[in-house]
Amino acid sequence: MVCLVPAALSVSALVKTYGSVHALVGVDLEVGEGELVGLLGPNGAGKSTVVKVACGLVTPTSGRAEVCGEPAGSVAAHRSLGYLAELFRFPDWCTAHELLELHQRLAESEGGAVERAELLELVGLPDAGETRVGTMSKGMQQRLGIAQALIGSPRLLLLDEPTSALDPSGRRTVRALLEELRGRGVAVLLNSHLLSEVELVCDRVAIIDHGALVAAGTPAELSHAGGVEVETAGGTRVFAAARRDDAPGIVRELVAAGEEVYGVRVLTSSLEDAYLEAVGGS
Amino acid sequence: MTAVRVIAVFTLRESLRRRVFAVVGVLTVAFLALYGLGTWQLHRDINDVGFNQLGVEPNVIVGATLLGLAMFGTMFLGTVLAVFLTLGAVRGDAERGLLQPLLVRPVSRRTLLLGRYAAAAAVCAAYVAAVFVAATIITWAFGGWWPDHLLLPAIGLALAVAILAAVSLAGSVFLSATANGIAVFMVFGAGLVAGLLGQIGEALSSGTLQNVAEVASWLLPFEGLYQAALAGLTADTVGFTRLAINLGPFGRAQSAGPGLWLWALVYLGLVGVCALRGFARRDL
Numbered sequence: 001m002v003c004l005v006p007a008a009l010s011v012s013a014l015v016k017t018y019g020s021v022h023a024l025v026g027v028d029l030e031v032g033e034g035e036l037v038g039l040l041g042p043n044g045a046g047k048s049t050v051v052k053v054a055c056g057l058v059t060p061t062s063g064r065a066e067v068c069g070e071p072a073g074s075v076a077a078h079r080s081l082g083y084l085a086e087l088f089r090f091p092d093w094c095t096a097h098e099l100l101e102l103h104q105r106l107a108e109s110e111g112g113a114v115e116r117a118e119l120l121e122l123v124g125l126p127d128a129g130e131t132r133v134g135t136m137s138k139g140m141q142q143r144l145g146i147a148q149a150l151i152g153s154p155r156l157l158l159l160d161e162p163t164s165a166l167d168p169s170g171r172r173t174v175r176a177l178l179e180e181l182r183g184r185g186v187a188v189l190l191n192s193h194l195l196s197e198v199e200l201v202c203d204r205v206a207i208i209d210h211g212a213l214v215a216a217g218t219p220a221e222l223s224h225a226g227g228v229e230v231e232t233a234g235g236t237r238v239f240a241a242a243r244r245d246d247a248p249g250i251v252r253e254l255v256a257a258g259e260e261v262y263g264v265r266v267l268t269s270s271l272e273d274a275y276l277e278a279v280g281g282s
Numbered sequence: 283m284t285a286v287r288v289i290a291v292f293t294l295r296e297s298l299r300r301r302v303f304a305v306v307g308v309l310t311v312a313f314l315a316l317y318g319l320g321t322w323q324l325h326r327d328i329n330d331v332g333f334n335q336l337g338v339e340p341n342v343i344v345g346a347t348l349l350g351l352a353m354f355g356t357m358f359l360g361t362v363l364a365v366f367l368t369l370g371a372v373r374g375d376a377e378r379g380l381l382q383p384l385l386v387r388p389v390s391r392r393t394l395l396l397g398r399y400a401a402a403a404a405v406c407a408a409y410v411a412a413v414f415v416a417a418t419i420i421t422w423a424f425g426g427w428w429p430d431h432l433l434l435p436a437i438g439l440a441l442a443v444a445i446l447a448a449v450s451l452a453g454s455v456f457l458s459a460t461a462n463g464i465a466v467f468m469v470f471g472a473g474l475v476a477g478l479l480g481q482i483g484e485a486l487s488s489g490t491l492q493n494v495a496e497v498a499s500w501l502l503p504f505e506g507l508y509q510a511a512l513a514g515l516t517a518d519t520v521g522f523t524r525l526a527i528n529l530g531p532f533g534r535a536q537s538a539g540p541g542l543w544l545w546a547l548v549y550l551g552l553v554g555v556c557a558l559r560g561f562a563r564r565d566l
Binding site for chain 2: 018052055056057058059075076078079081082083084085087088089090091093094102103105106107108145148
């Protein structure tokens with residue numbers, strides 16, 4: 001059966017060069033409707049370039065990027081898009097309401113004051129409507145940035161390091177918000193350095209290094225099995241090639257061999273291990 | 283057009299909130315007050331000397347010279363306003379992260395640039411026209427002299443600063459805010475110097491200097507428009523008074539034919555096309 005609904009974001013064979021610098025060398029990535037995908041990679045790997053191409057802020061050297069079936073950068077694509085840049089700034093002279101109202105007008109949103117109040121409530125700034133941006137903390141501005149990105153109920157949200165300036169409570173608010181957005185069917189591409197955060201909320205993870213996609217899958221798939229560890233009277237023994245299903249057999253064999261078993265632990269690599277393995281880190 | 287208006291209104295609101303207009307208003311009032319004082323004083327001194335016994339009309343000479351000076355000041359103030367409203371509109375705002383959130387809205391880059399230009403050009407054009415008219419009224423009130431033409435010089439000045447605003451906005455696509463500001467002021471200065479050279483060339487009958495000035499007027503039509511505006515003040519004045527005006531600092535200004543006005547509009551369009559094409563290709 002052919003799926004008629006286009007992916008929220010579809011990127012294929014994406015290449016971007018800046019002079020002699022190859023920022024992207026052929027990236028393929030897809031974010032389905034209502035899917036929450038984490039984009040990981042070291043600094044300079046090309047994560048922000050992928051996001052900027054999807055937003056139309058950067059023109060790819062070659063390859064294709066589409067947002068909800070429309071060419072990235074087109075007005076039609078922008079109608080389906082919400083974006084929070086990594087290094088963003090809002091005019092410091094205007095209030096939160098004025099900023100959101102500007103974006104409502106540009107996005108042709110008819111949500112009015114109700115939408116603005118709802119979004120500020122959603123990001124944990126219910127009383128900040130009349131607060132000037134210039135007097136807000138960086139964390140408050142980041143929350144306001146997320147509210148701004150949600151104007152007009154976008155189908156795809158591109159968040160580039162949305163929690164970098166947030167305290168733990170702010171991060172929890174954003175995590176809850178992301179889960180709520182998934183419930184509403186909003187697709188999210190989350191570009192973050194916080195692996196734990198990505199592991200907690202994302203359906204899938206894509207890892208980019210040196211401009212290429214080096215790993216992709218669900219957090220569980222990437223966090224592969226790493227052996228079975230058995231604690232015996234003679235010390236701890238590790239069966240590196242064993243998987244979870246092998247644990248009962250190992251215990252049986254050890255007991256049969258006269259060993260006293262005190263504990264068994266199935267080892268799995270964390271997303272961090274998988275990430276470091278993928279990008280060649282240690 | 284709605285999005286252009288939204289951007290333009292937001293830009294103007296920013297200038298209002300940042301008290302740009304308040305500062306400009308206060309300083310302009312100070313400028314006009316000083317101009318009024320100088321005009322009143324000079325007319326009184328001239329009347330005491332009794333220049334009219336020489337067959338020239340002193341109030342015309344003084345009025346035209348002072349209004350020419352006011353026109354120079356107005357043009358300079360309008361240019362300052364145009365440059366500061368636009369010098370960081372693209373690269374400057376992009377480097378600060380202000381531009382990107384706007385560009386991912388369903389609004390084309392062309393719309394954004396037009397909105398910024400509409401706001402800057404409208405403010406600067408209205409400003410120079412208003413200050414010029416105010417200076418004219420002051421000149422008339424204290425010296426009893428009214429220029430031969432009012433509308434064309436006002437439009438010429440307004441179009442000149444609109445061109446400078448466009449040049450500055452186009453420069454903001456390619457240059458950082460500081461480099462752009464410096465570049466536009468240097469272009470403005472080069473235009474003024476070329477205009478002065480042209481006046482000197484006219485007085486000394488130097489064909490080379492006149493050619494230099496003419497080429498500069500075509501390359502930098504805001505200068506040609508300024509010269510045309512100056513010339514319009516005393517376009518119908520003849521006789522000994524004309525000769526006396528010609529000896530003054532603004533007396534040799536060249537009037538522009540219809541070709542310059544047409545070229546100024548074409549130039550504005552070309553600058554706009556350059557800006558739009560450069561902006562469309564720029565990675566942000």
